[in-house]
């Protein structure tokens with residue numbers, strides 16, 4: 001019963017403990033965060049400040065958006081922004097390692113926190129203005145409000161990480177300030193018998209490339225579209241621990257999930273671990289699932305490299321060379337199929353053709 005034991009021991013952290021008057025309580029909570037992030041790459045979070053009624057209302061509005069005509073949704077398809085804003089059509093994003101099928105989901109992306117305007121000229125796709133659907137009452141307001149609640153919970157957890165690792169308390173908050181934090185809504189699509197036979201999954205196994213991801217929970221819908229319980233034991237979010245075991249990522253009632261992304265793993269030299277996760281589809285056709293994920297990112301000018309105290313021969317070998325977070329994002333968005341491969345050309349000099357042309361005209 002190794003699975004059940006692992007599932008049982010993923011820790012829950014109460015955010016109120018991180019601001020408790022008693023220093024010992026604060027330190028214990030901080031230590032629990034780092035233990036959970038170190039061993040499993042995730043923790044459950046209580047007293048997180050995320051309003052579940054707001055979440056459910058936003059899910060309802062998002063489902064209404066997904067039920068709009070193909071033309072209406074296509075008007076929000078911002079492939080020119082590498083899908084970092086607006087609606088993402090199905091079969092767009094692709095996991096790097098698992099690599100097979102593109103994810104069977106449609107999504108919406110928006111930034112709930114103001115981003116650094118100076119970055120918009122440097123990274124026009126990742127730091128783009130939000131785009132919103134017309135005539136979807138309350139969608140933008142609820143979206144931004146829920147995204148901000150998740151963001152605040154994430155910053156609290158990162159202050160706990162800093163405390164447990166004996167770093168200045170605002171170490172991570174400073175590095176994240178003004179970053180292109182993005183809150184995403186997702187709808188995993190109904191699968192048919194043929195896809196089930198092929199073993200289709202909703203979202204292939206991958207690690208997130210940002211610092212920290214906050215998951216407010218999700219909701220299944222039956223083939224008639226009514227919210228329902230999990231249709232079978234195998235469907236939903238699964239995570240892989242440091243030991244390689246897959247465990248189901250289901251938060252205790254009232255809690256949310258926080259998981260480590262690649263950038264936090266790299267900053268801590270692997271002390272904390274980016275969590276591989278997969279979203280499996282039910283074994284019965286016709287079910288869908290809506291969920292959300294808020295991604296906290298480093299500011300584009302921050303370096304993705306182990307912090308000084310985590311630099312050892314082994315971590316340097318594993319994580320060099322240092323890369324600007326803005327550059328790191330471009331590379332990853334190409335890897336997962338959201339940005340075009342040519343975006344990589346922008347990471348170095350791309351005007352060699354000028355010399356080639358000059359030499360050709362000289363010879364002519």
Ligand SMILES: [Fe+2]
Nearest residue numbers: 206207208277
């Ligand atoms: Fe993910």
